[in-house]
Amino acid sequence: MRNETEARRTFIAAWCAVLAVKCVLATHLPLFVDEAFYWQEGMHPAWAYSDLPGLTAWLTRIGVALFGRDALGLRIPFLLLAAAVPWLVARVTAREFGATAGWQAALLSLLLPLAGTLGLLAVPDAAMAIATLLCMDACARLLRNVSAGAAVELAVGLALGAFSHYRFIAVLAVGFLVLLLMPEGRRALRDPRMWIAIAFGAAAWTPLVAWNMDNAEAGLRFQLVDRHPWAFHVDGIQFVLVQSLLVTPLLFVALVVAAWRYARDPRPAPSFFALLGGLVVLGFFVLGFFADTERVSFHWPLQGFIALLPLLPSLLDRWPRWLRIATGALAALGLVLMLGYYAAVSVPRLRETTAATRWYPGNFAGWQKLATQSRRALRAMPKGTRIVADDFKIGAELGFALGNPRIAVLPHPLNVKHGRAPQLHLWKLREDTVDRGKGPVLLVVGASEVSLRELPARYHELCERVGPLPAPRTISIDHGRQRFLLFQLPQLKQPGPGKGECTTPAIAWIERPAVDARVGRRFEVSGWAFKDGVGLRSIWVTVDGRRVAKAEYGLPSVGPKLIWPFSNDPQHPNIGYRAQVDLEEMEKGRHWLGLWLIGRDGSVEPWSEIPIDLE
Incomplete structure (x- = not known):
């Protein structure tokens, strides 16, 4: 040159x-x-x-x-x-x-x-x-x-x-x-x-x-x-x-x-x-x-x-x-x-491979699937159902996908963290309390946007703003790295949020094996799980999305109640679980271990998966 x-x-x-x-x-x-x-x-x-x-x-x-x-x-x-x-x-x-x-x-x-x-x-x-x-x-x-x-x-x-x-x-x-x-x-x-x-x-x-x-x-x-x-x-x-x-x-x-x-x-x-x-x-x-x-x-x-x-x-x-x-x-x-x-972010399969890393592009991931599931939920609800988003991210992304720039948004720490709370207030899109007397509501919640330690408190805050939460439709993306919950809230006769004891989605933790653990063909899975308001009926262990073992549920586990004293699961402190997993017929290498949490209210909520290496 x-x-x-x-x-x-x-x-x-x-x-x-x-x-x-x-x-x-x-x-x-x-x-x-x-x-x-x-x-x-x-x-x-x-x-x-x-x-x-x-x-x-x-x-x-x-x-x-x-x-x-x-x-x-x-x-x-x-x-x-x-x-x-x-x-x-x-x-x-x-x-x-x-x-x-x-x-x-x-x-x-x-x-x-x-x-x-x-x-x-x-x-x-x-x-x-x-x-x-x-x-x-x-x-x-x-x-x-x-x-x-x-x-x-x-x-x-x-x-x-x-x-x-x-x-x-x-x-x-x-x-x-x-x-x-x-x-x-x-x-x-x-x-x-x-x-x-x-x-x-x-x-x-x-x-x-x-x-x-x-x-x-x-x-x-x-x-x-x-x-x-x-x-x-x-x-x-x-x-x-x-x-x-x-x-x-x-x-x-x-x-x-x-x-x-x-x-x-x-x-x-x-x-x-x-x-x-x-x-x-x-x-x-x-x-x-x-x-x-x-x-x-x-x-x-x-x-x-x-x-x-x-x-x-x-x-x-x-x-x-x-x-x-x-x-x-x-x-x-x-x-x-x-x-x-x-280019890699644009390909779902490639994006999925980073689910367990700090490089996971969460702000690019899952919005198309969320929009598809939201449309499906809206079709099953009465005409005139409003969408209310948990945070500004969901409100903006769903708004773009659905062509609706007027989706109401609940108060959320993310709105403040990213400087968007004042703008939502000016647009009159901040909805401090959901008035279910005006009509049915589809509430869309980003469960992965809050750390596990803060998640129970966030769910209880939602109860104050919405009322007891019904069984959610869980949208799990990239092994649960992105999780959205859809709540179909029917119209109430009286104005304001619903009344009653707070019922929330389930929360769980896998204590053993650890993330990226190397495990043999037979190994034990243990931890704890709870669902405020109604409790859990059973837990299934999954590998790569397939059920492989039913866990023994109801073992003593006092730690969660000490961390979240406001938790109202009726089964406290007996919220521990343990399962013996046999993977004799599964190939060696990387697999994803997860849970299906079955609530007493009939809810079936997949929990985020963790990677393990099968020897």
Whole structure:
């Protein structure tokens, strides 16, 4: 790729190939939870929302309106924005380093895994990348000579970033600081046209500021206060290591070296790119030692890496040929692996293999099956049955599948954890108590969204909001890693929730064998299980979904009552079980051990399975 023609042809071929692969993946990849909620926001048009400014929601609305209410239709606007990113990189780079370097940088933007996979999900990052590149290009022009065209480009970039995400504030703050540090930047800032552009960009934050002023700063508090511990933790080292792997190690080193070397370049534009990108990345690396570690954050520094891309071709040109090839090949491998991850998530059988690991993609899994079973349950219930969701994830995903953005949602810790509770309240979709006097209700509960220790309390809270829970229809996905419960609640004569002693779904624990245990052909299964309100009648042990032994139930087990003193299973403390399992005819290798919990109310509830290795 030493000449312009070869570089351009190579880039265009790679761009077409990556775009084609992403379109195929976007068609088959299950909807991510955040995408579904952004769709729901788009169906409630507003200038700003509790978690984001308005642009992402508007793009989802445009996508489904023009291309249909499916995963690809939702994602097409984001795929188009992402497809424009490498071309903007080429433009920005070519102005400073020449056309050949421009095409080389554009190719590197495709190979950078986080940038190359942009658009696969309907999330704000693609728009933020475009906004960053527009601001970079405008500032590079303004550092040479202030012009009306460059000022307009800066204004558009600033406005686009303001409508994309709170995180764009990092690009704004660092970019303004760098302009102040540079003589050319201070000269540009003395021009009124520059301040008109800045004022236009600042005005674009007005809807988000107004939303926060009207809602007790709920969005700002979530983004800047509530979700972060703001205390030093060593997990920040892991954040940096993850970035080096996601960027790919050699490309990561190249970006760091480029930031360091070009920060002192006498030319204003390369120096601006280096300082902007380097300080944004460094800032997020420092933030990683103090900020949120529970939610996804690996994409935070992406805008900084994009700002450094124009510097790479001239830097890599000085490296030995073998090292340049290794850098490109390793980056290409990283892109293939990330695309391969999304492909694997799209295949239920492959996704199922990760059920017992920390890498299980729960936010992608099970929604289609849940929607199918919910439709079936609704057909069996009276006309006019309302759906009430346990949390915002179920409400958004089911809403997208059923075309209903008005599914009511119960109060849930997840709504608060992800900053969606204020928005549900504004939409009047938060239903503190289910009034069953208004009609029948299909209650959809995500049993796997709460830890086992918190699950009994959650069930009792549901009883307070709904009334005693009838026998559920259990939807077990990927060996029970995802479990949903459907409760068909009939209409009551009196208003409000149902009355009576709390009846909940069953809860169990397999004490022996342990997860991933190696077992012989004959082994013992033991543990405890209970079902508040009515108790259990019997328990069956299953292997790979097939019943293999009936357990002896009613053995003493005092531990659960000590942990959950409010539990009202009438059989306490005799809730232990034990079974002898004989698998003489089963093949060696990995199998899945589970339970069927048979309630005294006639319920049959499969419990989550654990992997064992049969010797």
